[in-house]
Amino acid sequence: MTITKKLFIVANWKCNKTVGEAESWIKEIGNWKLEIGDLQNLEIILCAPFTLLYPLKTLITNYKLPITLGAQDISPFPDGAYTGEISARMLKDLGVEYVMIGHSERRKYFAETDQILTNKVRESLEQNLVPIFCVNDAQTPIPDGVKILLYEPSFAIGSGKAGDPNEVNEIAKKLKERLGENGIVLYGGSVNSENMSLFLNLEYIDGIGVGSASLDPQKFLEIVKNAS
Ligand code: PGA
Numbered sequence: 380m381t382i383t384k385k386l387f388i389v390a391n392w393k394c395n396k397t398v399g400e401a402e403s404w405i406k407e408i409g410n411w412k413l414e415i416g417d418l419q420n421l422e423i424i425l426c427a428p429f430t431l432l433y434p435l436k437t438l439i440t441n442y443k444l445p446i447t448l449g450a451q452d453i454s455p456f457p458d459g460a461y462t463g464e465i466s467a468r469m470l471k472d473l474g475v476e477y478v479m480i481g482h483s484e485r486r487k488y489f490a491e492t493d494q495i496l497t498n499k500v501r502e503s504l505e506q507n508l509v510p511i512f513c514v515n516d517a518q519t520p521i522p523d524g525v526k527i528l529l530y531e532p533s534f535a536i537g538s539g540k541a542g543d544p545n546e547v548n549e550i551a552k553k554l555k556e557r558l559g560e561n562g563i564v565l566y567g568g569s570v571n572s573e574n575m576s577l578f579l580n581l582e583y584i585d586g587i588g589v590g591s592a593s594l595d596p597q598k599f600l601e602i603v604k605n606a607s
Contacts, residue, residue, distance in 0.1 A: 386579060386606055387565055387586025389424045389511060389529065390593030391451065391479065392431075401431045405438040407596035411603065418607055422586070424449045424477050424511075425593075429465050436474045449477035449511065452485060455498035457505075467506035478503045481513045483533050497522040511565075517553040527563040528554050529588045535568025537590060542568055544577045551583035572601040579606060 396404070426449035427435055439446050454464035470478065480503065481496045496512075500522040503510045512525040515533050530550055535542045551564040558564070566578045567588025578584050587606075592598045 385420050387422045389588045391426045391590045398434050404596045409442045411600050418445050426451045426479050432473045448475045450475050451479050453478045453499050453503055455495050467502040471506040477509045477511055480510045483515055493520045517550045529565045529567050531567040539569050541574050548581040548583050555583050
């Protein structure tokens with residue numbers, strides 16, 4: 380693919396993989412540097428469950444992989460009496476650089492409101508974590524300070540039916556206008572190695588979010604190869 384702009388690939392493992400399974404994934408992908416070309420224009424972000432962040436950091440360092448760690452969620456509060464929560468400071472300490480906020484599954488199953496999401500963005504920015512804010516459409520409220528949006532229409536998530544590229548481009552255009560200068564908009568929802576170029580070639584799209592196709596190391600490797 381010959382695209383000159385910087386591209387983002389955001390893998391979202393969702394609630395999948397034990398430590399041993401994460402280790403196998405990294406090992407299988409460990410040879411990829413020999414197989415793929417120039418990665419300079421690519422930012423590969425792996426958003427893993429909290430339990431895997433620490434072992435993944437070590438594995439990524441040991442294998443010298445060009446992968447940046449992301450979390451899938453964050454506490455809307457700082458450290459303190461919030462049982463069960465993981466704060467921005469804890470994530471920062473693990474070497475996490477990005478955090479997904481407001482994924483439609485969090486909004487749907489965990490009743491995350493716009494106010495909660497605004498607080499999560501505030502917490503992440505206070506620790507210099509970059510929020511990847513997920514939106515379902517062009518109208519979703521976007522908290523202040525957000526620079527990266529992941530547009531994922533609900534119907535396309537996990538359905539095998541990706542969005543129509545022309546419609547995606549139209550919505551991405553509107554989202555970019557809302558973000559202002561240097562805003563980044565990614566598309567996610569049933570992206571795989573076959574349809575990814577339809578989205579990466581769009582004028583207003585800067586990258587892709589990959590759920591199910593990121594779980595299998597060979598499928599993910601294919602995606603990285605196609606984008607590089
Ligand atoms: P999918 O998930 O690639 O399995 O559709 C995308 C996402 O929810 O981030």
